[in-house]
Amino acid sequence: MINLEFIINTISLGSLYAMLALGLVIIYGILRLVNFAYGELIMVGGYTLYLLASFSPLPWLFIALLAVLVAMFTSLFTELVAFRPVREKSLTAMLVTSFAVSTLLQNGALLIISPRARAVVLPQIFQTSVMIAGTSVPWRNILTILTSLVMLVLLTLLLRHTVLGIALRAAADNFTMTRMLGVPANTVISAAFAISGIMAGLVSIFWISRSATVTPALGAPPLLVAFVATVIGGMRSLTGAVVGGFVYAIVISLLGVLLPPGLLEFREAFMFVFVIIILLFRPQGLISSKTSVERVG
Amino acid sequence: MLELNSIHARYGAITALRGVSINVSQGELVALLGLNGAGKSTTLGCIAGVLKPWQGDILFDGASIAGKSPEQIARLGISLVPEGRDIFSSLTVDENLRLGGYILKEKAEYHRNLDEIFELFPVLKERFQQPGGTLSGGEQQQLAIARALMSSPRLLMLDEPSLGLAPALVDQIFELIDRLHQRGVTILLVEQNVDRSLEIVDRAYLMNTGRIESQGTPQQLRTHADIEGIYMGVKGQSGK
Ligand SMILES: Nc1ncnc2c1ncn2[C@@H]1O[C@H](COP(=O)(O)OP(=O)(O)OP(=O)(O)O)[C@@H](O)[C@H]1O
Ligand SMILES: [Mg+2]
Numbered sequence: 027m028i029n030l031e032f033i034i035n036t037i038s039l040g041s042l043y044a045m046l047a048l049g050l051v052i053i054y055g056i057l058r059l060v061n062f063a064y065g066e067l068i069m070v071g072g073y074t075l076y077l078l079a080s081f082s083p084l085p086w087l088f089i090a091l092l093a094v095l096v097a098m099f100t101s102l103f104t105e106l107v108a109f110r111p112v113r114e115k116s117l118t119a120m121l122v123t124s125f126a127v128s129t130l131l132q133n134g135a136l137l138i139i140s141p142r143a144r145a146v147v148l149p150q151i152f153q154t155s156v157m158i159a160g161t162s163v164p165w166r167n168i169l170t171i172l173t174s175l176v177m178l179v180l181l182t183l184l185l186r187h188t189v190l191g192i193a194l195r196a197a198a199d200n201f202t203m204t205r206m207l208g209v210p211a212n213t214v215i216s217a218a219f220a221i222s223g224i225m226a227g228l229v230s231i232f233w234i235s236r237s238a239t240v241t242p243a244l245g246a247p248p249l250l251v252a253f254v255a256t257v258i259g260g261m262r263s264l265t266g267a268v269v270g271g272f273v274y275a276i277v278i279s280l281l282g283v284l285l286p287p288g289l290l291e292f293r294e295a296f297m298f299v300f301v302i303i304i305l306l307f308r309p310q311g312l313i314s315s316k317t318s319v320e321r322v323g
Numbered sequence: 324m325l326e327l328n329s330i331h332a333r334y335g336a337i338t339a340l341r342g343v344s345i346n347v348s349q350g351e352l353v354a355l356l357g358l359n360g361a362g363k364s365t366t367l368g369c370i371a372g373v374l375k376p377w378q379g380d381i382l383f384d385g386a387s388i389a390g391k392s393p394e395q396i397a398r399l400g401i402s403l404v405p406e407g408r409d410i411f412s413s414l415t416v417d418e419n420l421r422l423g424g425y426i427l428k429e430k431a432e433y434h435r436n437l438d439e440i441f442e443l444f445p446v447l448k449e450r451f452q453q454p455g456g457t458l459s460g461g462e463q464q465q466l467a468i469a470r471a472l473m474s475s476p477r478l479l480m481l482d483e484p485s486l487g488l489a490p491a492l493v494d495q496i497f498e499l500i501d502r503l504h505q506r507g508v509t510i511l512l513v514e515q516n517v518d519r520s521l522e523i524v525d526r527a528y529l530m531n532t533g534r535i536e537s538q539g540t541p542q543q544l545r546t547h548a549d550i551e552g553i554y555m556g557v558k559g560q561s562g563k
Contacts, residue, residue, distance in 0.1 A: 049473040189425065192418045196411045206371055208397035208426035208474065 028283065029160045038167035041174035042232050042273030046248055047182070047255040050224030051267040052218050052246040055198035058117060063104055064252060065245025066131035067223055071097040071230025072146070072240035073135060079147040086149040094227030100131075101223025102216060103196070109219075125131070128245070135242035143239040152235045168251070170232045177228065178268070181221070185264075198262070218226055225316040258304055260311025269312055324349045324384060324509060325370070325401075331378035332362075332369050338554045339365040341533040342379070347478070347511050352504040354520045357530030363513040364406050367480050367532075370511075371403040372396040383478070398426050402476035405481050406513075408467040412456025414448055419455050419466055421475030432475065440469045443499065461492040468499070472548055479503065480511045484517070497523060521545065 053061050058217040079083055084092070104127050112119040151169070155162040185191035191211070197204040197214045205211050233248055234240060251274060259270025277300050281293045289296075304312065332340040335386060340362045347353045355363050368374040372393040381389040388396055398519040411419050420440065424433045441448040444465045450458060455466060464484060471479060481500065485493040493516065501523045504510055513521040521527060521541040528538045537544070 156429065189421060192414065192422060193425070196414055196418075196422050199411045199413050200409055202373055202393065203405065203411070205393040206373070206396050206397055206405075207422050207470070208402055209422065210394045211392070 029161065029162065030159060032279065032283065034158075034161075034163050034167055034171075035044075036275055038170045039279060039283045040272035040275035041171045042229060042257050042271075043251055043275050044268040045174050045177060045225050046229050046252040047259065048177075048264060049222040049229070049262060050252040051224075051256050051259075051261065054261050055264070056194070056201060056214060056218050057109075057113070057120065059109075059120045059124065060253065061222070062121070062249065063127035063228060064222065065247075065249030066128050067097045067101050067226035067245070068230040068233060068248050069135060069240065069242065069245040070131065070236050071227040072244050073139060073144075075230065075234060076144050076146045076240050077204060080144075092209075092232050094224055094228055094312055095228030097230060098220055098223035101219045101226065105216060105280040106218040110215075113215075130246070132242045139242070141242060143241045145239055146234050148235055148238055148258050158256065166235050169239035173228055173232070177225070181264075194218065256311070258301055258311060260313040262310075263313045266311050266313035273312070324351075325511070326382040327366070327370070327379065328367055328382070328482045329379040330366070330376045330381065330389075332374055332376045334365075334374075338436060339533055340369070340376070343530070343533070343535055344379075345528050345535065345538075347509060350507050350509055351526065352500070352510045352512065352524050354514055354524040354527040356514060356517055356520060356527055356531060357536075360532075361530040362533045363530055364482055365533075367403055367405075367511070367513060368480055370480065371401065372397075397474070400452055400475075400477035401480070402471040402474055402478070402482045404467045404482060404484060406486065408463050410455040410458075410463050410466050410470065410476060413454060415452050415454055416450050416458070416466060417452060419470050420447075420473050423470035426474050432509075433473070436473050440472060443472075443502075444469050461488050464492075464496065474504075476508070478509045478511065480513075482513045483515060484512075485514065485516050493519070 049067075050061065050064050053059055053064075071093040075089060076097040078089040078092060079086070080174065082089070108123050108127050109120060112123050151165045155164045156168070157163075183191075185195055193204060193209045193214055194217060196207075197209070201211070201214075225303030229248060233244075255270035255274040256267050257270070258273050259268070274297070278293060278297055281296050282290070285293060285296065308314070325345075327343055327345045329342045329344050330340050331338070343362065343366055344353070345353070345366075355366060357363050359504060365374060369376045369389075372388070372391050372395065375390050379389070380387050383396075383399055383401065388399065388401075396558075411422070414422070420437065423437060427433050427436070446462055447466060447469055450462065453560060454462065458466060468481070468484065485496050485498070488496065495514075497519050500512060504523065512520060512524065521544065524541060526538065526540055527544055529536045529544065
């Protein structure tokens with residue numbers, strides 16, 4: 027059924043996927059690195075939520091904020107100790123490093139916490155709905171949409187109106203030239219990893235609000251969604267990440283209502299067919315940085 | 324001010340520089356001339372820190388800068404306008420220039436430099452909010468030079484600034500270089516346009532296959548045999 031509920035759900039899913047894709051593409055744009063450890067940042071955010079919600083008396087808003095901060099600092103930390111030492115070597119070295127970081131973080135969660143799923147205590151608001159025009163809309167979806175809107179506005183302001191943001195865009199265009207103007211490579215890369223970590227932390231809140239559990243392998247599905255969304259939108263463009271996130275959400279939701287029940291479990295397979303068709307016609311993704319001027323938001 | 328002592332550099336197995344020694348004094352305009360593939364851009368790349376020489380030393384104000392990062396070298400006041408300009412095409416002219424002034428400490432200096440740049444390149448004022456990629460080739464070259472000047476460089480390095488420009492624009496670029504030199508900017512110029520370069524420079528080096536073949540003032544070089552090869556090479560290759 028394509029009704030208001032469906033539309034709001036899809037926009038909410040698209041908002042979530044847009045944030046997810048942005049966190050991946052901001053690093054790819056500068057380092058040409060697909061950070062396979064990105065999913066694990068979401069996992070780390072998830073476990074922070076689980077631990078603090080179960081074992082601390084802190085209010086939930088504060089816990090959510092801490093989860094975002096922990097994801098951000100984990101991201102910065104992986105850059106500092108894992109990626110920075112191999113950065114000058116080769117892209118392949120970076121890629122292997124990102125696999126290693128991903129595995130280490132997952133094994134860390136396995137060892138320190140448990141291989142089994144843990145239930146995350148969610149606040150009341152994630153379980154309640156509000157009536158809008160006669161349809162019941164979960165608060166969770168409204169919060170997802172609002173959060174991603176705020177993040178898009180903040181990110182746009184950062185990238186358009188601060189010197190750091192302009193340097194980030196310049197670095198995505200031509201990193202060496204940016205450095206030759208005196209912009210330190212480490213500043214730009216740390217900023218990108220920080221933004222990526224913040225996105226992962228925010229996504230972890232809303233991802234987990236859907237399942238209410240965390241597992242060490244939690245990061246794999248969102249990483250795949252982020253990757254596919256950026257491929258659809260175009261790996262080189264932040265606008266592309268947002269567009270890709272929404273296209274992914276719209277297509278997967280439509281498949282959910284249009285496919286006959288017997289085929290529903292193959293929804294992902296149909297999704298990939300769709301992606302391949304897009305790539306046949308637009309190998310650079312929907313928004314290619316060659317033909318369009320990069321704008322965010 | 325700048326001194327290269329027997330620099331060797333290679334790209335993987337290819338040796339591009341085999342012992343290049345040059346020096347540039349404060350306020351001088353020096354050209355580095357040579358055929359395609361002589362190693363001129365590689366030399367500038369080594370000075371700018373994009374490529375690490377594997378032998379030899381580079382001194383700036385007497386201190387070694389070989390092996391420093393591009394951002395450290397930029398902060399010392401060395402500015403490179405690369406071959407092919409490398410302006411940020413998705414950034415506006417405004418944003419390109421703001422990054423050009425990234426290392427400036429005072430806002431006042433930024434505005435002073437911007438005013439000067441509008442005076443030197445009025446077209447950039449008109450195009451201020453336009454993405455760099457939408458400028459014409461000549462305008463992009465002006466933007467690239469302007470961006471380098473924004474940082475108040477002590478040493479300006481220009482890699483083939485007249486490349487691909489219409490004759491009228493070539494004249495303008497050479498006039499501009501001459502004017503910057505008169506103002507006291509120290510300039511290391513790489514050019515294919517030997518005639519025009521020798522008209523304005525204090526000294527020049529002739530490079531061939533990774534080595535300095537000869538050097539001297541324009542008068543000395545004009546009578547030198549090697550220059551013939553470069554003239555011929557340039558004429559042969561670019562039809563000028
Ligand atoms: N990225 C690279 N990888 C491998 N070899 C390179 C690279 N860049 C330059 N070279 C080689 O190094 C040598 C010097 O090149 P360089 O670009 O310094 O020459 P140039 O004097 O600037 O020439 P031109 O006048 O054509 O710009 C050439 O033989 C070139 O083939
Ligand atoms: Mg060259």
